[in-house]
Amino acid sequence: MLNILWPIFIIISFIYAIFFGNIENLNKSIFSSVEEAVNLSISLLGTMCLWSGIMQIARETTFVNKLSNLLAPVMKFLFPDVKKGSTIYQEISMNIIANLLGLGNAATPLGLKAMKSMQEENVDKDVLTNSMATLIVLNTASIQIIPSTVIAIRSSLGSTNPSIIIVPVWIATICAGVVGMLAVKFFIKIGK
Numbered sequence: 704m705l706n707i708l709w710p711i712f713i714i715i716s717f718i719y720a721i722f723f724g725n726i727e728n729l730n731k732s733i734f735s736s737v738e739e740a741v742n743l744s745i746s747l748l749g750t751m752c753l754w755s756g757i758m759q760i761a762r763e764t765t766f767v768n769k770l771s772n773l774l775a776p777v778m779k780f781l782f783p784d785v786k787k788g789s790t791i792y793q794e795i796s797m798n799i800i801a802n803l804l805g806l807g808n809a810a811t812p813l814g815l816k817a818m819k820s821m822q823e824e825n826v827d828k829d830v831l832t833n834s835m836a837t838l839i840v841l842n843t844a845s846i847q848i849i850p851s852t853v854i855a856i857r858s859s860l861g862s863t864n865p866s867i868i869i870v871p872v873w874i875a876t877i878c879a880g881v882v883g884m885l886a887v888k889f890f891i892k893i894g895k
Contacts, residue, residue, distance in 0.1 A: 745858070746859035751808040754851060758809050763814055771796040780842065781884065782834045791820045795838060802842065805850035805872075814842045833891045840887050844880035847872055 720729040761767050771778075775787065775795055785792050794817035801810035821835050822828065831839075850872040857865035 725834075734876040743856065743859055746855060750855040751806075752853060754801075754804065754806045755809045758797065758806065761800075762797065767793070767797060767800070770800050774799060781837050784832065784834050791817060791824070791834075794820055795834075798838070798842065802845045803848045805847040805852055805854070807845060807852055810842065810845070814838065833887075837884070837887050838889070841880065844876060844883045846876045846880040876877070 716729065720726050745873060761770075771793065778785070778787070778792065778796065778799075782792075782795060784796065794813060798810050798813040798817055801807075801813055817838060818835060821838070823837070825832050850869065853868060853872065854865045857868065
């Protein structure tokens, strides 16, 4: 759908610029937007590399095991089918930790890896397991304690107080997570 909407918006912008004599402004905005996009990409790449490296170091140490143990009660409630200590359990834990740290770019590959591992053990390959559905919703809600990617974007765009969004992010992501988990648990219960 977006691959239809974006070209329509672009064509409308060009037509509007031609009819109202704003071609010069359109050209300036195109080139300034490209420059801003490149600068933003470079800034985000640095942040993503930093946090991905930290997550890799954490994976190699006992730190992940300690964090996984802290998450154990939550994991038991959200993923009752996943055995503690299994590879899937560790992958889901890493995904949750990355999301809590606001590392959406690092959390996505971890979530995909967990989904792939769960799919390998899935008996019916055409139907999501309850744990898979839970992980999708939890990953989409992305409960964050430190929204580092958003802070990095705000900082790179010149915000005077890039971390002011922390409390609103807590409220929004916790609400999204609670509602999402209630919905998943409800549909799992009525689906049995």
